[in-house]
Amino acid sequence: MNQQMAEDKEETTSVVPENEDKQKYKTSEHIAFYRRHKLRQAVKYCALLDSLVLTQKGACMELFEPKSKLRLLLQVNAIKNGSMRLMIDEVHPIKERYQVPDVLIGEPVHEHFRVAEKGMDSVTITWGIGLYQVRIYECPFKLELLCKDEVTVTFNPDGRLFFEPLQEPPRPGSALNQDHTGLWQETFGQFVDIKANGPSSVGLDIRLHEFSNVYGIPEHADNLRLKDTSGGEPYRLYNLDVFAYDIDSRLGLYGSIPLLLAHKCNSTIGLFWLNASETLVDVQYTPNENEGDEGPPVKRSRKVHHTDLHWISESGMIDCFVLLGPSPSQTFSQFAQLTGYQALPPLFSLGYHQCRWNYEDEADVKSVDAGFDLHNIPYDVIWLDIEHTDGKRYFTWDPKRFPSPVGLQKHIAEKKRKLVVISDPHIKVDPSWPFYCEAKDGGHFVRDRNGTVYTGTCWPGESSYLDFSCPHTRSWYARWYSFDMYKGSTESLFVWNDMNEPSVFSGPEQTIPKDTIHHGGWEHRELHNLYGFYQHMATVEGLMTRSGGTERPFVLSRSFFAGSQRLGAVWTGDNVATLEYLKISIPMLLSLSVAGIAFCGADVGGFVKDPEPELLVRWYQAGAFQPFFRGHSDKSTKRREPWLFGDAVTTAIRSAIEQRYCLLPYWYTLFYLAHTFAQPPIRPLWVEFPEEERTFAVDSQYMIGSALLVCPVTAAGIKEITISFPGSNELWYDVHTALVYRGYSDQTFPVTLDTVPLFQRGGTVVPRRTGCGSCTADLQQFPINLTVALDHKGCAEGLSYQDDGHSFDYRDIKKFSFRRFLMKPGGLACRSADEDGSFSSECLVQFVVILGMRKKPSEVTVHTSGFQIPVNFQYEEAFNKLTIGDLDLSMEGDWDIRIQ
Numbered sequence: 001m002n003q004q005m006a007e008d009k010e011e012t013t014s015v016v017p018e019n020e021d022k023q024k025y026k027t028s029e030h031i032a033f034y035r036r037h038k039l040r041q042a043v044k045y046c047a048l049l050d051s052l053v054l055t056q057k058g059a060c061m062e063l064f065e066p067k068s069k070l071r072l073l074l075q076v077n078a079i080k081n082g083s084m085r086l087m088i089d090e091v092h093p094i095k096e097r098y099q100v101p102d103v104l105i106g107e108p109v110h111e112h113f114r115v116a117e118k119g120m121d122s123v124t125i126t127w128g129i130g131l132y133q134v135r136i137y138e139c140p141f142k143l144e145l146l147c148k149d150e151v152t153v154t155f156n157p158d159g160r161l162f163f164e165p166l167q168e169p170p171r172p173g174s175a176l177n178q179d180h181t182g183l184w185q186e187t188f189g190q191f192v193d194i195k196a197n198g199p200s201s202v203g204l205d206i207r208l209h210e211f212s213n214v215y216g217i218p219e220h221a222d223n224l225r226l227k228d229t230s231g232g233e234p235y236r237l238y239n240l241d242v243f244a245y246d247i248d249s250r251l252g253l254y255g256s257i258p259l260l261l262a263h264k265c266n267s268t269i270g271l272f273w274l275n276a277s278e279t280l281v282d283v284q285y286t287p288n289e290n291e292g293d294e295g296p297p298v299k300r301s302r303k304v305h306h307t308d309l310h311w312i313s314e315s316g317m318i319d320c321f322v323l324l325g326p327s328p329s330q331t332f333s334q335f336a337q338l339t340g341y342q343a344l345p346p347l348f349s350l351g352y353h354q355c356r357w358n359y360e361d362e363a364d365v366k367s368v369d370a371g372f373d374l375h376n377i378p379y380d381v382i383w384l385d386i387e388h389t390d391g392k393r394y395f396t397w398d399p400k401r402f403p404s405p406v407g408l409q410k411h412i413a414e415k416k417r418k419l420v421v422i423s424d425p426h427i428k429v430d431p432s433w434p435f436y437c438e439a440k441d442g443g444h445f446v447r448d449r450n451g452t453v454y455t456g457t458c459w460p461g462e463s464s465y466l467d468f469s470c471p472h473t474r475s476w477y478a479r480w481y482s483f484d485m486y487k488g489s490t491e492s493l494f495v496w497n498d499m500n501e502p503s504v505f506s507g508p509e510q511t512i513p514k515d516t517i518h519h520g521g522w523e524h525r526e527l528h529n530l531y532g533f534y535q536h537m538a539t540v541e542g543l544m545t546r547s548g549g550t551e552r553p554f555v556l557s558r559s560f561f562a563g564s565q566r567l568g569a570v571w572t573g574d575n576v577a578t579l580e581y582l583k584i585s586i587p588m589l590l591s592l593s594v595a596g597i598a599f600c601g602a603d604v605g606g607f608v609k610d611p612e613p614e615l616l617v618r619w620y621q622a623g624a625f626q627p628f629f630r631g632h633s634d635k636s637t638k639r640r641e642p643w644l645f646g647d648a649v650t651t652a653i654r655s656a657i658e659q660r661y662c663l664l665p666y667w668y669t670l671f672y673l674a675h676t677f678a679q680p681p682i683r684p685l686w687v688e689f690p691e692e693e694r695t696f697a698v699d700s701q702y703m704i705g706s707a708l709l710v711c712p713v714t715a716a717g718i719k720e721i722t723i724s725f726p727g728s729n730e731l732w733y734d735v736h737t738a739l740v741y742r743g744y745s746d747q748t749f750p751v752t753l754d755t756v757p758l759f760q761r762g763g764t765v766v767p768r769r770t771g772c773g774s775c776t777a778d779l780q781q782f783p784i785n786l787t788v789a790l791d792h793k794g795c796a797e798g799l800s801y802q803d804d805g806h807s808f809d810y811r812d813i814k815k816f817s818f819r820r821f822l823m824k825p826g827g828l829a830c831r832s833a834d835e836d837g838s839f840s841s842e843c844l845v846q847f848v849v850i851l852g853m854r855k856k857p858s859e860v861t862v863h864t865s866g867f868q869i870p871v872n873f874q875y876e877e878a879f880n881k882l883t884i885g886d887l888d889l890s891m892e893g894d895w896d897i898r899i900q
Contacts, residue, residue, distance in 0.1 A: 023189055025240060025251055025509050028233055032182025033164075033201035034280050037312045042159030043067075046139035047074070049123050057110045059125055059134075062091060063141055063161075072163055076134055076143070078111035078127040079321075081337040082330060084134070084145060086155060088202070088318035094166050097200070098316045098526035100276050102537070103563040105340045132324065145322060151209050152269065153322055160205035160310055163318070167198040191508035194449055194515045196523060203312035204320070206271065211262040212285055212305040213696045215684070216270075216595045219253040219560075219572070221245050224587040224684055224699035226260075226283050234280040234312075239529050239559050241503035241510050243574045244608055247584050254501060254573045255560035256529040257595040259335060261328075262307060265691045268331045270323030272338065275313040276530045276561065278514075282310040314514075315526050328594075328687045329679055335596050336678035340566030342598040344675040347805030348418055349494075349554045349569065349599075350667050351380030351776045352657050353630035354641070355420075358387035361401040362408045368641060369412060373774060375643040377654045378661050380775045382412065383420040383496065383632075392460035393433055394423045395480055397488050405488035413492040416777035420556070424499040425468065425535050428460035435480070439466060444473040446524070449515045456504035456512065465502055465512060468534035469527055470519030474541060481542030491547065494554040495539050500532035501559045532559020536567045550807055556628075560597065569599040569628045577606025577637075582619050583714040587699035589626055593680035594687070598671070601628025608634045613645045614716055614753065617652045621756045622712035624660040625704060627667075627681050652753055659756070661772030664779060665800060669767070670705045672801040672818070681705060689726040692744075698724065701757075707764035707789075707798065708735075711757040722748045723757055731762030733789045733851045738879040740852060762852060763791035765798025765821040770846060776805070783846035784891060788823050790852035796823040799833055800891065802841050815839050817892050823850070827898040830889070843891040850899075853882040857899045860884055864895035871897075 028034050043065060051062040058077035064070070071091040078084055085108070089097060113134075117124040121138040133146040143155040155161075170184065186193045208214070214226045217235055229235065229250070237256035245253055258273040260281070273279065286306050311320075323334040336342075354372070359365045365382055372379045390396040397405045409419050427445070430436050439445055440453060445464040448454040453464050467473050480486055481495075504512050514525035524531075536557040543553035555568040564570060572588050575581040585602035592600040604623040605611050611619065620642070623629045633640055642653040660667075670681035680687075683703050685695035701711035701723065709732060711723050723746070725732045730743030735758040741747050749757060760766060766789075771782040788796045798821045809815035817840075820833040828848060856875040861868050874883045882899075889895050 025242065026188060028280065030188055031278070031280070032186050033199065033314050034234070034312055036181075036199070037160070037162050037201065037203045037310075040162060043162060044139070044159060045072070045141040045156070045161055047136050047141040049118075049136070049138050052123060054113050054115070054125070056112065058085075059113045061136070063088070070163065070165060076113075076125075077108070078113060078132070079108040080111055081108070081334050082324045083108070083334050083338065084132070084322045084324065086143065086318070086320045086322070088161070088163065088204075090163070090165050094168060097166065098277075098522055099319065100274050100316070100527075100530070102534075103274065103530075103561065104338055105563075105566070108338065147324070147326075152267075154207040154209065156205060157207045158205050158308075160203060162201070162203040164199040164201050166200055169196065169198070188508055191513065193508070193513065196449070196515065200315040201313060202275075202316065202318050203310065204318055206309045206311065206320075208262045208269070208307045208309065210305055211264050211269075211307050213264065213686075214260055214262045214283060214307055214309075216257065216260045216591060217281055218257050218591040218595050218597070219255045219588065220251070220591070221247045221249050221253065221584050221588060223248075223697075224590050225697040228285045228288065229282045230284050230288065234282045237279040237281070237529065239501040239511070239532060241499065241501050244576050245573070247580050254558045255532065255564070255570060257560070257562050257592070257597065259562060259595045260309065261331060261594055263328070263686055263690065263696065265693065266326070268325040268328045268690065270321075270325070270331045270335060271309070272321040272323065272335060272562065273311050273313070274319040274321065274562070275316045276527045277313050277315040277525055278528065279311065279313040281312075284308040315523075328690055329677070332594070332596070332678040332680065336565075339563040339596065341676065341678055342565045342596070342671065342674040343568055344552065344671060344810070345569070345599055346552045346554055347664070347668060348380045348776045350627075350664055350671070351629070352378065352660065353381040353383060353420070354379050355383035355385070355630055355632040356639075357385040357633070357635045359384060360387070362404065365408060366411060369415070369417070371641055371643060373415075375650060375654065377642055377657055378772045378774050378778075379417070379657070381418045381420055381494075383422075383630075385422050386424070386459055388421060391428065393428050393430065393435065395435055395486050406490055409490045409492050413490070416775050418492050418494055418554075420494045420496050420554070422496045422498055423539065424459070424497070425466050425502050425531070426456070426458035426460065426463035426499065426504075427466060429455060429462040429464055436464075438476075439464070442473075442476060444470070444476060446512065447517045448513075449517060451517070454512070454516045457506040458499060458503060465504070466535070467518050468531065468538050469522070473519070474534065474538035477538045478542035478545050481539070481546045483546065491551070495543065495556075497532065497535050497539055497555060497557040497559075500535045500557060502531055529561050532557055533561040533564050533567075536560065536564060540567045552806060552808065562596065565596045565598060569601070570597055571600065571628060571630065572602040574607045575603055577609040577611035577615060579615060579714055579716055581606055582615065582622060583700070585622070585626075586702065586712065586714070589682065590684050590699055590702055593682050594684065596678070598674040598680045599627050601626050601630060603630065603632040605631055605633060605640055607632055608637065610638050611640070612716075613649045616640065616645065617649055617656075617753055618713050620653045620656040622714070624656040625682075625710045625712065625756075625758075629660060648753065655754065656756065658772050661776070661779065662768045662770070663766075664776065665767040665769060665784060665802075666705065666707070668805075669799055669801040673705075673799070685726050692726055692728075694724070695726050707761050707766050709759045709761065713751060713755060713757070718751050720748050721751050721755070721757060722746055723759070725759070729792065731789070731791060731852060732759040733762065735760055738851055738876075738881045740880070760787060760789040760851070762789050763796050764789050765796050765823065767798070767800045780841065780843065783844045783888075785847040785849065786821065786845055788821070788828060788848060788850045790823065790850065794825040794852070797821065802843060802891065803839055810837075817841065819891060826900075827896055829894075829896045830891075831894055840892055845887055845889040845891060846885065848884040848887065848897060850882040850884070851880070853880050857882065859900045861898050862887065862889065862895060863898060864889065864893060
């Protein structure tokens with residue numbers, strides 16, 4: 001939401017405002033610290049090799065800049081998970097510089113360094129078996145990371161290391177006080193930013209050798225493969241409330257993950273820049289590329305490629321991890337071992353969510369809920385926006401619109417559905433409200449630079465902002481989710497954190513001023529990108545405490561940082577109901593996925609403006625194949641419940657949602673793999689086909705797990721679509737027709753309104769429910785259908801994970817079932833994939849469909865518990881399809897299906 005929509009009048013226009021104020025958000029020309037870094041000549045730091053000290057944690061030495069006499073401390077650590085860490089700080093700062101807390105899940109386990117070689121102007125250190133080496137050059141300072149004796153990454157290759165030391169404020173009347181360069185005071189529009197510590201920015205250039213494809217650093221409405229920024233704007237990481245954001249833009253949006261991935265045919269590496277202040281990243285491919293080229297890089301002569309990066313942050317210190325891979329899956333795992341794995345969501349949250357700003361009252365909510373049942377459309381969660389509160393005071397209910405919140409939740413819960421309510425970080429200034437008074441008296445608000453409670457404007461009008469960076473404030477806030485404090489809440493209520501960049505309608509760039517003060521005396525500039533992460537953390541803690549730690553929470557957050565994946569879900573914010581926004585949602589979600597945020601989605605239908613019926617259908621079809629699946633719309637739009645657009649549209653939407661529910665066994669398994677192995681549920685083609693160059697820039701189609709290839713239709717009125725099948729030795733089966741196509745080919749398919757191109761990869765097994773009921777709680781009554789897609793050798797493999805779908809018993813008492821299906825010529829076997837788990841769900845496999853069976857079998861028998869039972873089967877020669885039915889095989893037991 002945005003202030004343009006915020007006058008809170010019942011009648012508002014649905015027209016998207018133009019970029020109302022061209023100077024509302026900064027460009028690089030407005031950012032003084034970025035200009036200083038870009039204009040500064042290369043700085044000649046020298047590494048004092050004689051100062052090298054090896055410790056149990058790694059190596060450290062001093063860097064010296066002769067002109068300024070500045071001394072920096074360089075620390076290099078090797079981490080046992082396959083990463084390297086480089087940190088640079090002042091040797092003797094006048095006070096401690098900010099080092100990001102709470103993002104890393106613990107102190108990394110370090111490897112021991114040893115000196116491998118010491119020359120006249122360099123020293124080489126290594127660790128482990130010597131696969132990796134770090135070579136530090138004396139003057140000018142340069143650090144190379146070598147893999148198998150080949151230089152992979154170079155730090156400071158062009159001398160762009162720039163470190164502004166903290167300073168004491170200038171005396172009144174001094175020359176520095178007449179500051180026109182943004183060192184101590186910076187002005188943007190009407191806003192003045194006073195810098196208590198003066199200039200404190202840090203920057204470093206990094207070269208990635210032989211890499212010409214880089215990804216990540218979300219959130220931007222841009223392509224999956226990052227563009228060359230030469231001559232244009234850098235990628236900006238600065239969490240902002242950007243309503244109806246521009247497409248193909250490098251402006252930072254609601255969240256920031258400072259993780260960049262680089263990939264080439266035989267290697268994937270990651271760079272994690274652990275800094276929470278405003279950060280800008282320049283990308284330059286060498287040889288230079290056409291700035292507007294969105295296709296894969298063309299093959300050039302034997303000239304060596306590399307990518308140059310320039311990271312610049314406003315404050316803090318340099319703290320950079322290199323994730324050494326070398327495979328995509330290993331890189332994902334290395335990042336998760338540092339910042340945490342994706343939280344395993346409760347099963348209901350993987351179903352469909354229905355939201356609007358705002359459902360008017362209890363009768364409206366019950367009517368919408370009944371509409372889904374009337375039209376036989378499954379859904380799991382209905383959402384309430386800010387109007388459900390009493391005067392936009394969170395943790396309250398409007399007494400006229402929602403006089404019986406407990407009764408409403410019980411009504412929904414009787415159908416085994418949930419309610420989500422919004423809770424934002426701005427707190428209405430109201431001395432008669434106990435929550436506000438407790439927050440003020442307890443010192444829980446952010447303060448301005450003069451030490452008084454900061455106030456800005458947001459939905460309630462004059463508001464103060466909770467200081468979630470303070471552990472005491474987070475604990476206090478969490479307690480408000482208890483049933484005795486949050487009156488009207490029940491165990492079926494979950495939470496949505498919005499506006500938590502934080503959004504301040506009266507603030508610079510519509511956010512909180514950088515010179516406000518947080519817990520510990522830290523300026524907001526140091527931790528801006530962490531603010532939403534901290535509210536998300538506090539809300540999760542609240543729901544965990546509410547249940548006594550027994551129930552998995554569900555919390556959606558608009559703002560995020562590295563580590564947010566271990567808290568819950570995020571979405572892409574205030575998008576627009578156009579095809580362009582539908583199309584860009586795919587690379588945006590893929591970028592989030594490779595950066596560790598697996599539970600992500602985009603508002604289905606577009607938040608603002610009214611979608612045409614065809615667009616609405618296409619968006620539901622796309623959303624059904626994305627991790628977080630929620631329809632949402634602004635209150636100025638026409639109502640768009642799925643049954644309001646005629647039978648054809650209702651039928652198409654129902655089909656998309658039903659397909660989602662039937663596939664939930666597969667989705668849930670993928671989220672378990674994300675939770676335990678950091679493998680993203682949706683992934684770019686290059687992740688699954690890392691040696692196939694033609695996949696490296698594809699972001700219109702993607703993989704769901706390793707088994708399904710989907711290409712959502714994102715164009716209007718088209719009659720056909722072209723699918724690019726990866727993998728030179730792969731087979732791809734059309735899920736709807738069972739027809740098979742060979743990999744490394746392009747195929748054109750006809751398109752109708754019902755078309756959702758979906759293909760199963762040969763060599764995989766996908767579990768589905770045979771029906772979906774009215775919500776996820778009904779799924780257990782439907783048996784499982786296994787679809788086995790054979791590869792060239794007649795083999796396939798797949799997994800299925802089950803638990804109770806809501807508690808932590810899977811973790812605490814190993815109450816889960818993890819099964820493996822293995823198909824070889826002659827039969828299909830079901831075995832345990834983890835003997836530690838034990839769970840009885842009474843779930844049965846009823847049908848097995850085998851695609852690619854080239855010969856009709858003479859007999860099919862089931863072998864289980866010592867018995868051999870012949871079973872019925874049907875063979876369709878035209879499709880090489882074998883269907884084995886009426887099985888009733890336990891998902892928790894071992895069994896074999898033998899095919900002769």
